[in-house]
Amino acid sequence: MSAVGEPLIVVESLHRHYTVGGEVVRALDGVSFGITRGEWVAIVGQSGSGKSTLMNVLGCLDTPTSGTYRLNGADVQGLTDDQLASLRNKEIGFVFQTFQLLPRATALGNVMLPLVYRGVPKRQRRAMAEEALAAVGLTNRLNHRPNELSGGQRQRVAIARALVGQPSMLLADEPTGNLDSATGEEIIRLFSELHHRGHTILLVTHEPKLAARCPRAIRLMDGHVVADGAGAAVAGLGTSAPVPA
Amino acid sequence: MKALAAARRILAETLEGAQIAAENLVAARLRSFLTTLGIVIGVMTVIAIVAIIQGLNKSFEGQIATLGAHTLYVSKWAWFAEGRDAWWELRNRKDLGAKELQAVEREATLATAIAPMAMTQADLKRDTFEAPNVQLIGTNAQYLTTGGGTVGAGRFLAETDVELTRSTAVIGADVADRLFPGLQPGQVLGRKLMIGEVPFQVVGVMERRGQLLGMNMDANAMVPYTAFLRHFGGKRSLNLAVSGEPDNLSALEDQVVEILRRVRRVPPEKKDDFTLNRQEQFLRTYNQLTGSLYAVAFGVGLITLIVGGIGIMNIMIVSVTERTREIGVRRALGARRTTILLQFLVESSIVAAIGGAIGTALGLGLAQVVALASPLAATVSASAVALGIGFSAAVGLVFGSWPAWRAARLDPVEALRHE
Numbered sequence: 309m310s311a312v313g314e315p316l317i318v319v320e321s322l323h324r325h326y327t328v329g330g331e332v333v334r335a336l337d338g339v340s341f342g343i344t345r346g347e348w349v350a351i352v353g354q355s356g357s358g359k360s361t362l363m364n365v366l367g368c369l370d371t372p373t374s375g376t377y378r379l380n381g382a383d384v385q386g387l388t389d390d391q392l393a394s395l396r397n398k399e400i401g402f403v404f405q406t407f408q409l410l411p412r413a414t415a416l417g418n419v420m421l422p423l424v425y426r427g428v429p430k431r432q433r434r435a436m437a438e439e440a441l442a443a444v445g446l447t448n449r450l451n452h453r454p455n456e457l458s459g460g461q462r463q464r465v466a467i468a469r470a471l472v473g474q475p476s477m478l479l480a481d482e483p484t485g486n487l488d489s490a491t492g493e494e495i496i497r498l499f500s501e502l503h504h505r506g507h508t509i510l511l512v513t514h515e516p517k518l519a520a521r522c523p524r525a526i527r528l529m530d531g532h533v534v535a536d537g538a539g540a541a542v543a544g545l546g547t548s549a550p551v552p553a
Numbered sequence: 554m555k556a557l558a559a560a561r562r563i564l565a566e567t568l569e570g571a572q573i574a575a576e577n578l579v580a581a582r583l584r585s586f587l588t589t590l591g592i593v594i595g596v597m598t599v600i601a602i603v604a605i606i607q608g609l610n611k612s613f614e615g616q617i618a619t620l621g622a623h624t625l626y627v628s629k630w631a632w633f634a635e636g637r638d639a640w641w642e643l644r645n646r647k648d649l650g651a652k653e654l655q656a657v658e659r660e661a662t663l664a665t666a667i668a669p670m671a672m673t674q675a676d677l678k679r680d681t682f683e684a685p686n687v688q689l690i691g692t693n694a695q696y697l698t699t700g701g702g703t704v705g706a707g708r709f710l711a712e713t714d715v716e717l718t719r720s721t722a723v724i725g726a727d728v729a730d731r732l733f734p735g736l737q738p739g740q741v742l743g744r745k746l747m748i749g750e751v752p753f754q755v756v757g758v759m760e761r762r763g764q765l766l767g768m769n770m771d772a773n774a775m776v777p778y779t780a781f782l783r784h785f786g787g788k789r790s791l792n793l794a795v796s797g798e799p800d801n802l803s804a805l806e807d808q809v810v811e812i813l814r815r816v817r818r819v820p821p822e823k824k825d826d827f828t829l830n831r832q833e834q835f836l837r838t839y840n841q842l843t844g845s846l847y848a849v850a851f852g853v854g855l856i857t858l859i860v861g862g863i864g865i866m867n868i869m870i871v872s873v874t875e876r877t878r879e880i881g882v883r884r885a886l887g888a889r890r891t892t893i894l895l896q897f898l899v900e901s902s903i904v905a906a907i908g909g910a911i912g913t914a915l916g917l918g919l920a921q922v923v924a925l926a927s928p929l930a931a932t933v934s935a936s937a938v939a940l941g942i943g944f945s946a947a948v949g950l951v952f953g954s955w956p957a958w959r960a961a962r963l964d965p966v967e968a969l970r971h972e
Contacts, residue, residue, distance in 0.1 A: 369885060369965045390889045397887020408882045408969070412576045424569050425887035427562030469886070 316476055316508055317343040317366065322375035324361050335361040336372070337531035343510070345476070348503040350519035350539055351512045353528035360481075362528065363512045367400055367479050368392045380476050397425050401470025403480035407462045409454040415441060415465045416450045422473045440472040441465070444498060460491035467498065477508040484518065496521060516543040566892050570899035577872070577900065578907070588868040589908030592948065595857025596909045596941045600916025600933065602850035605923060606843050608931040612764075617835055623665075623802060624699045624832065625809060627657075627793040631828040633838055646826045647817060648790035656816040657793060663805040666698035666796040669778045671789050677728060677774060678747040684731040688773040689748060691781020699794035702770070706738035707757035710777055714756075718779040722748065723757035727771035748774065751784045764928075858944065861908065862952035869901050869956035880960055881968030894961040901953025902946040909945025913938050 324336040335358045343349055353359040364370035365377060368384055371392075377384045380399055387395065402408075409418045419437040428436070441450060444464040454462055463483060470478050480499070484492030496518065503509055503523075511522060519525040525542035527535035535542045578585045626632075629646040631639070654669045661667065671691035677684040690696070693715045697703065705726065714721045724732070724741075733741045738758035745752055753776060762770035778791070797805035806829055813819075813827055873880070880893055888896075917938075920931035 364966050367885070369969070390891075393884065393887050393889040393892075396885060402885045404882075404969070408878065408885075410879060410882070412573075412580060421569075421883070422886045424565045425562065425883075425889075425892060427558040427560075427565060429561065430565070473887075 315342055316345045316347075316380055317341075318376070318378040319366075320376045322362075322365065322377060323373045324358075324365060324370065325373045334531050336365070338375070339528070339531070339533055340375075341526055341533060341536060343477075343508065345508055346503075346506050347524060348499070348509045348522050349511070350522035350525040350542075351510060351528065352514065352516065352519040352525055352543065354514060356530075357528040358531040359512050359514075359528050361531075363479060363481055363510075366510065367402060368396045393425075397422055397473060399476040401467075401473065401475040401478045403463070403466050403470050403478060403483045405482035405485040407454070407459075407466045407486070409462055409465055409469075411454050414451045414453055415446060415457070415468075418454070418465055419469045419472050422469060426473060436472055437468070440468040443471060444468045458491075459487050460494055463487065463491075463495050464498065467495075467502075471502070471507075477510055478502070479510050479512075481512045482514070483511065484513075484515075519543040563895070566888075566895055567899055570896035571903060573896060574900035574903040578904065584868065585904060585907075588864055589861070589904055589911065591857060591861030591864040592905055592908030592945050593861075593912040593915065595854055595861050596912025596945055597916040597919060598857060599850050599854035600913050600937065600941050601919040601923065602846065602853070603937050604917060604920030604931040604933040606846050606850070607933060607937070608920070608924065610843060611932050613839055617832055617839075623799050624794050624796045625802075625806060626830040627653075627795060627809060627813070627827060628830060629790050629827055630792075632830045633834055643828075648788070649793065649827060650791055653813060653816055654791060654793060656812050657795060657809060660812050661795060661805065661808055663797050663801055663808050664795050665798065666695040666794075668692050668696040668699045668701070668794045670696070670792040670794055671778050671781045671785075672792070673781075673785055673789065675748050675774070675785070677724075677732060679732040679744070682732045682734070684728045684772070686772070687725075687728055689781070689785065690773060690775045691778035691785070692775055693778060695796075696775060696794070699796045701775070701794075702762050703760045704757045705760040707742040707755070709757055710775060715777040715779050718783060719777060720751065720753045720780055721756045721777065722746065722753040723759060723775045724755055725759050725771040725773040726761040727769060728774055729758045748776070749785070753780075854944075858948050861905070861945075862948045865901055865905055865949055866952040866956060868904075869897060869953050870959070872900070873897065873956050873960040876960075877963060877968050877971040880963050881965050881971065884963070884965035885969060890961040893963075894957045897957035897960050898950055898953055901957065902949035905949025905953075906942055906946040909942040912945070913941040916941070 319342070320340050322336050322339040323334065326333045326335060337358075339358075339362065351359050351362060361370070365372050366379075368379070371385065371387075379395065382395070384392070384395070410421070413421070416434070416437050419440055420433045423433040423436060438447075438450065441447060444467050446461060446464050446468065449457060449461060449465075454465070457465065467478070467483075470480075478499075483499075484495055487495060499509055499511065500521070511518070513519060520540045520543035522539035524537065525535070525539040526533055527542050627649065629649055630643055654667070657664070658667050669692055673689050674686050675689040677687050692701070692710065694710050694712050697709050704723065707723070709723055710721060713719070724746075726738075729736075729738055729741055732746055733744065741755050741758055744755050746755060747753070759771070759773075764770060782789075795805065795809055809829065810825060814825065817826060819826055883893060883896075917933055920933065924931035
């Protein structure tokens with residue numbers, strides 16, 4: 309990984325339009341911002357604000373209708389499906405609200421999966437997965453299947469899976485949404501710890517409380533960035549007075 | 554290095570696919586079983602049929618070899634007559650007799666052995682022991698060379714037995730067992746027996762030959778044809794077994810035809826009034842028969858495999874739908890479309906191959922049951938087993954490709970959102 313401070317994400321007048329029933333929906337309507345390496349940024353907004361679409365585009369699961377998205381210096385526009393897959397594999401660690409672990413695989417198996425798609429030799433896969441699970445405090449749960457783990461533990465496995473390939477950023481979509489508040493707090497502390505270790509984290513959430521914990525937050529509304537600033541400020545500002553991006 | 558990493562990735566993905574397939578098989582045992590049932594039944598049927606055909610082939614080829622590959626069997630009868638009037642036509646032909654035998658013996662320069670064969674059914678007796686319905690053959694010393702088997706004990710008929718019209722007999726292994734139970738073949742030599750009402754002396758016992766097309770080749774007795782004609786009717790039509798060198802068998806055939814046409818005064822415009830039967834005619838007819846059996850097996854197999862393939866396609870579509878979210882997760886983690894395609898193809902071909910393996914095992918079992926319960930033999934070559942399993946896997950591949958393609962085409966965003 310390169311040094312902290314270098315620009316990792318550059319988004320310029322990003323548009324993502326859908327056609328639903330003959331009507332054009334502008335899910336993203338000219339979004340621009342930049343994120344530097346090592347930042348912990350919350351993307352907040354109500355449902356329908358476009359934050360899920362933004363997450364999909366930033367996660368290289370979806371491509372913008374227009375505008376540019378540069379990830380780690382590479383223009384994502386115009387990449388083939390295979391190139392996008394390889395980019396997701398190397399640059400992005402996904403953490404989902406519902407954990408999205410494979411039910412029949414052990415914790416270790418789940419964490420090794422991204423490395424399978426990278427062609428890492430088995431022994432090395434295992435060592436890296438064990439290390440990632442140790443980093444989230446699950447050394448003694450390597451061979452447990454998801455249904456033998458608590459919600460918090462499952463999310464830790466998911467975070468280990470996101471971390472194992474040493475991606476440029478973690479992309480977490482409502483990571484505490486399915487957890488009780490105590491466990492959610494645990495996970496947020498884990499993110500905070502990862503942030504301090506230098507990881508870049510994008511956290512998509514609709515909870516102002518969570519956004520307030522992040523050093524920086526970007527608020528979306530109707531496909532526009534309406535606020536971008538310190539997490540607490542953006543979370544507390546509501547929707548009325550946007551801070552210039 | 555890049556190529557190596559790609560190769561390793563594809564290998565790892567294939568293994569991963571196999572592992573997923575195994576997990577799914579175990580997780581849904583009943584469903585997997587029902588899925589593969591079509592394939593199992595199809596492969597079982599084909600393997601059983603093929604096993605029986607191959608068993609037949611093997612025993613048939615072994616049996617046919619005893620007929621003598623280089624021998625023409627000249628007869629008024631044809632082994633394989635065709636047409637409605639054929640029997641009557643054959644029936645009305647002139648008998649073959651001593652005249653024909655002598656002519657062939659005198660003029661067939663290409664022949665290496667010539668044996669007459671006068672045949673009838675006879676009851677053999679010794680004291681209270683009986684051997685009914687024995688194939689009695691009146692022949693000469695050259696019978697052995699034309700493919701009549703080998704002598705197990707004692708000697709075969711000699712030239713002098715024929716010349717002097719001696720009442721000597723060489724008996725088949727079964728006849729020896731029936732008339733002289735408990736005695737070794739060697740102990741039978743010199744003993745007397747009755748053929749019909751005529752006493753004969755045993756001079757030899759034949760080696761056991763087994764069956765030919767369900768005919769017992771050991772329930773026979775050979776006597777000098779001169780003695781046969783004297784005691785059991787001189788009006789019988791003779792058959793001639795004429796052996797030649799393998800290389801000029803057709804020249805021999807022409808020579809024999811020429812001799813017989815002349816001796817029997819067949820006008821040039823008429824067809825032969827005798828038949829030269831060949832061992833290979835058996836093979837030809839037999840191969841036609843098994844050929845159609847193979848065709849039936851192939852047809853049955855094809856239909857059931859298509860049915861089985863549709864079953865697999867059906868279950869794979871269900872599987873893809875059920876695991877849509879999983880596909881989305883895999884795509885998010887960096888799986889390519891081809892990765893997903895490969896995963897489902899590996900799964901469908903493994904399911905089908907397992908079905909094929911089970912079907913093969915059951916088919917072999919079925920063939921063994923048939924072999925035990927009937928006179929049919931059953932053998933299976935390794936290639937048939939490999940073909941059964943390989944073909945099933947191919948069916949899995951073909952019928953799994955559409956569901957796999959659908960899985961690969963899924964949009965990752967949609968797939969992740971799937972409930």
